[in-house]
Amino acid sequence: MSNRRSRQSSSTLRISDDQMIDLVSKLRLLLPEIRERRRSDKVSASKVLQETCNYIRKLHREVDNLSDRLSQLLDSVDEDSQEAAVIRSLLM
Amino acid sequence: MELLWHNGQVVLHNQRPNAKKQPPPPPPSSSSAPPPALDHNLFIQEDEMSSWLHYPLRDDDDFCSDLFLPAERQTSNQVVTAARPPVPSTVRPPEASSMRPPAPLPSSVRPPVRNFMNFSRLRGDFTGRGGESGPSVSKSTVRESTQVSATPARESDLTRRTDGIGSRGTVDLASRSAVDGGGGAYTVGHNRKGKAVVTTEPRNENPAGASSSLASKSEIEPFNETTIVDERKRKEREAIDETEEEAKQGRGSTSTKRSRAAEVHNLSERKRRDRINERMKALQELIPRCNKSDKASMLDEAIEYMKSLQLQIQMMSMGCGMMPMMYTGMQQYMPHMAMGMGMGMEMGMNRPPPPPPPPPFMPFPNMLASQRPLPPQPRMGGYPAVQASDPSRVYGSNQQFVPNSNQAPYSGYMDPYQQFRSLHPSQPPQFQNQAASYPSSSRVSSTKESEDQGNQTTS
Numbered sequence: 040m041s042n043r044r045s046r047q048s049s050s051t052l053r054i055s056d057d058q059m060i061d062l063v064s065k066l067r068l069l070l071p072e073i074r075e076r077r078r079s080d081k082v083s084a085s086k087v088l089q090e091t092c093n094y095i096r097k098l099h100r101e102v103d104n105l106s107d108r109l110s111q112l113l114d115s116v117d118e119d120s121q122e123a124a125v126i127r128s129l130l131m
Numbered sequence: 132m133e134l135l136w137h138n139g140q141v142v143l144h145n146q147r148p149n150a151k152k153q154p155p156p157p158p159p160s161s162s163s164a165p166p167p168a169l170d171h172n173l174f175i176q177e178d179e180m181s182s183w184l185h186y187p188l189r190d191d192d193d194f195c196s197d198l199f200l201p202a203e204r205q206t207s208n209q210v211v212t213a214a215r216p217p218v219p220s221t222v223r224p225p226e227a228s229s230m231r232p233p234a235p236l237p238s239s240v241r242p243p244v245r246n247f248m249n250f251s252r253l254r255g256d257f258t259g260r261g262g263e264s265g266p267s268v269s270k271s272t273v274r275e276s277t278q279v280s281a282t283p284a285r286e287s288d289l290t291r292r293t294d295g296i297g298s299r300g301t302v303d304l305a306s307r308s309a310v311d312g313g314g315g316a317y318t319v320g321h322n323r324k325g326k327a328v329v330t331t332e333p334r335n336e337n338p339a340g341a342s343s344s345l346a347s348k349s350e351i352e353p354f355n356e357t358t359i360v361d362e363r364k365r366k367e368r369e370a371i372d373e374t375e376e377e378a379k380q381g382r383g384s385t386s387t388k389r390s391r392a393a394e395v396h397n398l399s400e401r402k403r404r405d406r407i408n409e410r411m412k413a414l415q416e417l418i419p420r421c422n423k424s425d426k427a428s429m430l431d432e433a434i435e436y437m438k439s440l441q442l443q444i445q446m447m448s449m450g451c452g453m454m455p456m457m458y459t460g461m462q463q464y465m466p467h468m469a470m471g472m473g474m475g476m477e478m479g480m481n482r483p484p485p486p487p488p489p490p491p492f493m494p495f496p497n498m499l500a501s502q503r504p505l506p507p508q509p510r511m512g513g514y515p516a517v518q519a520s521d522p523s524r525v526y527g528s529n530q531q532f533v534p535n536s537n538q539a540p541y542s543g544y545m546d547p548y549q550q551f552r553s554l555h556p557s558q559p560p561q562f563q564n565q566a567a568s569y570p571s572s573s574r575v576s577s578t579k580e581s582e583d584q585g586n587q588t589t590s
Contacts, residue, residue, distance in 0.1 A: 085403065088410030091433060095417045098440040105447035112451065 415421050415429055418436050423429045 085406040085410050088407060088414055091437070092410065092413050092417055095414070095433075095437060095440065098437070098444060099417075101444050102440065102447070105444060105451060108451050109447060 411426055411429065414433055415423075418429070418432055421429060421432055423432060
C-alpha cells in the first residue's frame with residue numbers, strides 16, 4: 040500500500056517530496072499553532088518537525104499534570120467507590 | 132488633576148510626571164482649570180486630529196517607562212522629570228495623566244523615542260505643533276481616557292489606524308492584537324488618568340473613536356516598533372540575499388556563476404536536510420518504542436502518537452472534570468466517553484468483559500458491558516492469554532488494583548498508542564482497568580482490531 044517510490048527514497052536520506060508534503064500537511068493539521076498562524080504553503084518541514092516535537096513535549100507535560108490531578112482525586116475518594124475505579128482506569 | 136489649558140496650550144509642567152510618582156501635587160492652576168478644561172476638551176476635539184498624536188506620545192512616556200528603558204527621555208524634562216516613575220498606573224492621579232501635555236511639544240516627541248519615531252515617520256509634521264499641541268494634548272489625554280473605556284474604542288482604533296497610517300496599517304493591525312494584551316496594562320493607567328476626565332469621557336467618546344485610536348496607537352507604538360524592527364531585519368536579510376546573488380552574477384563567466392549558484396544551492400539544500408534530519412531524530416526520541424528507520428513510517432507513527440496523546444489528554448481532563456461530580460452522573464457520561472474514546476483510542480479493549488459479573492466496586496463497567504455484550508473469543512485473536520489473566524486481575528480484590536496502577540502509571544498514554552501502532556499480540560498491555568472501564572470502547576476497538584488483523588493478513 041505504501042508508495043514504492045517513497046519507500047525507496049525514505050530508506051535513504053532523501054525523502055520524496057510528495058511524501059514529505061503529505062506528512063507535513065498532516066502534522067500541520069494537528070499542530071494548533073501552525074494551523075492558525077501562517078499560510079499553509081510557507082511552513083518549512085524543519086519548522087513543522089520542530090513544532091511537532093514541542094507539541095509532543097507539551098502533551099507529555101499535560102499528561103503528567105492530569106495524572107497528578109487524577110492521583111490527587113483518587114486520594115480524596117473512597118477506595119471502593121466508582122470514582123476510584125474510573126480514576127484508576129484513567130491513570131492506567 | 133485636571134487639564135490645564137492656558138491659551139490653547141496645556142500647561143502641566145510639573146504635574147504629570149510627578150503625579151505618577153507621588154500623590155498628585157496639585158498644580159495651582161489646575162484647580163481652576165477643570166471646567167474650562169472640559170470645555171476645551173469638547174472644543175479641542177474638533178480640532179485637527181494630527182495634533183492629537185502628540186498627546187498620546189506623552190502618555191506613552193508614562194506608560195512605556197515601565198516597559199522601556201527610560202533612557203530616552205531626556206528632552207521633556209519638564210514633562211518627564213519624573214523619569215518614569217516605576218508605577219505610573221497606580222500612582223498617577225487622573226488629572227496628571229490627562230494633563231500630560233507638556234508645553235514644549237518637540238520635547239514630547241523625543242522622550243519615548245520608540246513610540247515617537249513611528250509617529251514622526253508617519254506624520255512628518257509632528258514637531259511643528261507647538262500651539263496646537265496644547266489643546267491637542269489635552270484632547271489626547273481625553274482620548275486616552277476614553278480609550279480606557281476601551282473596548283469599543285479599540286475597534287475604532289483599528290479602523291483609525293488603517294485610515295491614518297496606511298503604510299503601517301498591516302503591521303499595526305498585526306501588532307495591535309498583540310498589543311492589546313499588553314495594552315491592558317496601559318489601560319489601567321489610563322483608567323487612573325481617566326478619573327479626572329470621567330466627565331469628559333462620554334463626550335469624548337463620540338468623536339473619540341478616532342482619538343482613542345490615536346491614543347491607543349501611541350500605546351501600541353512601542354510594540355509596533357518591535358514588529359517594525361523585525362520587518363526591517365527581514366528586509367535586511369532579503370537584501371543581503373539579493374546582494375549575494377548580485378555578487379555572484381558579477382563574477383563573470385556564466386559557468387562560474389552557474390557553478391557558484393549550484394554550490395550555494397547545494398550548501399543550502401544540505402543545511403536544510405541536516406536540519407530536517409536533526410529534527411527527525413529528536414522526534415524519534417520523543418515517540419515511545421519507535422524502531423522505524425525510514426522517515427515516512429516514523430512520521431506516520433508520530434502522527435498517530437500525537438492523536439493518541441491528544442485523545443488521552445482529552446479523556447483525562449474529562450475525567451478530572453467529572454470526578455468532582457457525583458458519580459451518578461458518571462454513569463451517563465462514561466458510556467459516551469468510552470464510546471468517543473473507543474473510536475480513537477483502541478485501547479486493546481478487544482477483550483470483552485469476562486462472563487463473571489464484576490465485583491460491585493466496578494458497577495458501571497458491568498452496566499456498560501450489559502449494553503454491549505461482545506463475544507470475546509472470535510475477535511480476540513491475539514490476546515487469549517491476556518484475556519485469561521484479565522478477569523483475575525481486573526476483578527480481583529482491590530489490592531490487586533492498586534498495584535496495577537502503581538506499576539505502570541505511564542501506560543495510560545501508551546496503551547492507546549500501542550493499539551495504533553500494531554497488533555502485536557506479544558505486547559501485554561496493562562489494559563485490565565481500561566477493559567473494565569470501557570467495554571464499549573472495547574467493542575469498537577475489537578472491531579477495528581479484527582479488521583486490522585484481516586488487513587494484515589491480506590496485505
